[in-house]
Amino acid sequence: MARSYDQFCPAARALDVVGGRWTLLIVRELLLGPRRYTDLAAGLPGIGPNVLAERLRAMREAGILEQTKLPPPAATSAYVLTELGEAMRPLVDELTRWGMRLGGPPRPGDTFQLNWLLNVLRAAFRPEAARGVRETYEFRVAGETFHLRVDDGALDVRHGSAPEAACVLTADLGTFMALGARIVEVADAVERGLVALEGGLPAADRAVAILGAHPEATGGRHGIIGAVGASFRPEAARGVRETYEFRIDGLVFHARVADGTVAMELGPAPAPGPDAALATGLGVLLELGAGALPLEDALIAGSIEVEGDPEAALRMADVFGVVRTSQS
Template sequence: MGRSYDQFCPAARALDVVGGRWTLLIVRELLLGPRRYTDLAEGLPGIGPNVLAERLRALREAGVVTQAKLPPPAATTVYELTELGAAMRPVVDELTRWGLRLQNVPPRPGERFRIGWLLGCVRAGFRPELARGVSETYEFDVDGDVFHLRVEDGTLDVRYGPATERAAACSVTTDLATFMAIGARLLDIPDVLERGLARVEGGPGAVEAGGRAVSILGGHLDDTGGRYGIIGAVGATFRPEAARGVHETYGFLLGEFAFHARVDDGALQMCPGPADDADVTLSTDLATFLKLGAGTLSLEDAFGTGVATATGDPGAGLRMAAVFGVPFTAAEAAAGA
């Protein structure tokens, strides 16, 4: 088990098992279902293979994790939580809720992002009182990452992968920015369908089921009413290779909500509020901004139709588009779609 606090105390004993670096994040990943070693390595960027192997070994020895063989056709070895390990769920959920209080700053330069890391926030925002008597499964495909939510009479289970145990009441396909905007209540399901930002499949009541899922999962994904969710979504599209040699500040104004991005030779800092020294500022509405981020609308068309404007250096505007992967011409947008 490695180093110990040598204290006869339940809290200290628990930290002996899960208090090491990376250990709780391994538990976080496994709370979303069985994972292969390669899945864990991919979901924990920055962890070394030796460290991952050692942490898994220690968790197995402590009875928190076990290995299992998936049935054919998968027939692969996976790691999964034992009953003891699964009992960590409320601890991790409460830690996530507490961590949301620390989200009063935007993502730091170099911080990575994975859609799976949002799923803990989804679970932490669950409102069981709205799920009494509800027995439904909701499936989401967000930028190619598929997961599903099973609601059963006031309980929630969030899992990687498509729903297989029962048919989903609705299947929502969208991009990260739209998903976060829906979760933040900045857009609702009918809004995103009307604007072409998402696709909903299922039976006749699929759209209503999608709205029910949003209500059950709470009003927002963070304590900022979703504002830092949007900032984080923009930061997640950053392309460091396109920012080499670039030293500029880009402002974004969505109605009354302002934030800005500082780019420094391949590094990014996302900041709330306006920037007095912005090289260029993009002003638009949220729906247009989400379309730009999804690549379904080019800056050229947005400017041409008047749904977006830019003030400042036009050259900086082109570099901003390249840095965040926004198509400039209609042809680029069509290719991206």
């Protein structure tokens, strides 16, 4: 029998239904549209099949979700939120916004999926930037297709393609994140072959302006140097006095760390040179910073090169919030 708080209180009653482990995360997944059992299992790493089956049964009995049949060519059973379940959208969005205030870099062992980033996009959406805009934007990122529909200050994010998209952008995860962080402009990304664009460039620019980072979120710092500087963790740099050099797609800059402070400057590190240097592409840099790519995996794959003192390189990763699969 399910546990209950046994309190005649709406908040307690709600927690009786959705307060168990995994329940709200199942709702998070279904807010993006119908999902098959296998989709839910893949989107909830760590959940056991028996636990998932039990949670779905309990949520169906509570009237939060129901089963439906996907149209051809899928023609298979899937789970979808009911009207009662959809009413939890503001709750999940507010919980996401509250979680964003907790900050902090990814922890060792943390996983990352594009789905979760889509929920962040919805929670961080600024209605005032989309007044009068009625458009749909389709994105194809890292093998996933999703679309965002803006309707005069309202946003809906869903899996799958959109039949009448104002533009379609195809990119890898790192480039998608770089566009959202305003580190690279759409036109520049298209010119450099990082993005394939169908439809009008103005529509793509509107999508980034509405959904991407804004000055308040980045302290006014845009561009690669600003993004790296914004990831600096003062608490991890206490007692550290070193210089690190970054070589990102031909752009060279360095960071001078001095006991919890950092100064970012364009150009190579001054003599006698950096204590550690990292060379990689923009996409990989963004994946490292977001925790989507652990440092060790990037090294094994050869997608980054590290020079200098190995211990200084590890301190460099910690200072700038790069997740590692294991930490001493």
